[in-house]
Amino acid sequence: PSAGETILEVDAATKKFGGLVAVGDVSLTVRTGEILALLGPNGAGKSTMFNLISGVLPVTSGTVRFLGQAIGKLEAHDIARLGMSRTFQHVKLLPHLTVLENVAIGAHLRGHAGILRSSLHLERREEDQLLAEASRQIDRVGLTANKHLLAGSLPLGDQRIVEIARALAADPCLLLLDEPAAGLRFKEKEALSDLLRKLRAEGMGVLLVEHDMDFVMGLVDRIVVMEFGQKIAEGLPAEIQANPVVLEAYLGS
Ligand code: ADP
Ligand code: MG
Secondary structure (H helix, E strand, C coil), rough: CCCCCCEEEEEEEEEEEEEEEEEEEEEEEECCCEEEEEECCEEEHHHHHHHHCCCCCCEEEEEEECCCEEECCHHHHHHHCCCCEECCCCCCCCCEEEEEHHHHHHHCCCCCCHHHHHCCCHHHHHHHHHHHHHHHHHHHCCHHHCCCEEEHHHHHHHHHHHHHHHHHHCCCCEEEEECCCCCCCHHHHHHHHHHHHHHHHCCCCEEECCCCCCHHHHCCCCEEEECCCCCEEECCCHEEEEEEEHHHHHHHC
């Protein structure tokens, strides 16, 4: 995609779980070289929105377009192959594998339907290519010195960055991050912000879900705020910060 092009277009997405409207008629767009934050109190529907975009859950109604293609009926691995990578709120690294091995798993997702099937049948040459690609991504995120350490031995902030490297290894143009700053120390949040700024400058589109308002305010280009499954506000960080409806949602939670 070219600079400033809209790569993700969600139009009136709705997801119902039985009688519960987890996401109701929410629309948003993301361009290349843009960081959009999806903000909102717990239970607002942020993770569900991510699952709709990345194909983990089918929409009840509405459309999701990625790179001009309707992806509402595609499987998650097909969407990943088109160039959308995500991290999960609760799925973490494999702690007993090295950083390099964890990231190589991400490199592998781009070309194949499943990790399990393919990891059992890797050709030697293919394995070398995956490790080389993983190594490049680890350098890109600044963790070169940690390549051969066990992922579980790293501080949480570095583990989060390895998760991003793993997502990058699938060669995405859109990165979806579910609560990347959760549980991090101040310095770790700064390192994470620096990395996301660098990726943005390289043209990456980033959609991140956050509960932490302070983290997103100095970083992102635009914010969409959800509460109880609805979009309650959208705008620049300064506009969102001054929006009484948003303050009410946060104070009330
Ligand atoms: P957030 O990520 O903003 O905290 P979620 O998207 O996880 O919010 O949840 C939104 C609402 O949908 C919550 O009320 C939650 O309990 C409900 N929910 C999420 N996933 C499911 C599911 N698989 N089945 C039933 N209800 C769900
Ligand atoms: Mg969530």
